[in-house]
Amino acid sequence: MLNKTLSRRELGLGAAVLALAACTKAGTTAQAAEGSTKGAMEKKMSENIDWANLTDSQWKARLTDQEYKVLRHEATDRPFTYALLENKETGIYDCAGCELPLFESETKFDSRTGWPSFWQNIDGSLGTKEDRKLFSLRTEMHCSRCKGHIGHIFNDGPAPTGKRFCANGSALHFRKA
Template sequence: MRRRTLLIASTTIGGMVLSSHYLHRKSRDMTATNHEFEITKTDDEWLKLLTPEQFQVLRKHGTERAGTSPLDKEYGRGQFVCSGCELPLFTSETKFDSRTGWPSFYAPIEGAIETTTDRSLFMTRVEVHCSRCGGHLGHVFKDGPKPTGDRYCMNGVSLKFIPA
């Protein structure tokens, strides 16, 4: 009887976790804030400009698998720009190897990003967005290197590298 109760409780809790995360992701606003961005497009317009992976990350708040982006190992001189609107977001001087499998930076270019609070997956994180198109880029954490102590952990598909 105890094993049956434990199994039912575990299944119920697991189902609630998965469904709440699925519903939360499907129903939430896909822009950084409620203001109008300089660049706004419909989903159909974004789908014509972006790859399916870029659309999922930038417009639907997805996350690419760790270790899949070649930009994680890109250390040439240049800028990392938004793959949705090409706004310069980070310089190569602020990039570092966080060993997380995602491109990481300790500081953005001034005015290039906006942040919101992400309360999905039973945790609170700071979500990073492009300030021009509102595209979801990744998250920022307080475990980065000096001088800022920040780690901007970005999805590689949300960025393009422009060599200097």
């Protein structure tokens, strides 16, 4: 229940729509189904899935091969392969596994690493753990809802946070504002 509450709050612009939908209960009033609310409505429906407890084969069926390898088995995209690496459009980068909003386009920056990078995540969207692979200690980041692997966090990012959230493009779905 906590996750549901958090993720609704994190939807930002969609919050009002969700509030409306929650109040009416009927779901698809003409008003709520209008235009840009479609994505929000789909998200609301997707929240009924018990994301943290999907099986490996269920994930495999839901995701593309590369999404599955990255999100579920911590593979890393080859650098400079993400189609939206240079994307400067305003919008939200959602988790490719469960569509939880992870990053806002305003926090994206060019790290010249070949991976989409952000200096801040949306509050509460990520969990972290220590990653000692590759003979060094790194901070792994994953989606707080479906636990899908997103990338790593480094301390060489720009102001104001000094953090670099180095993400795999395969773990992200961009949603234009």
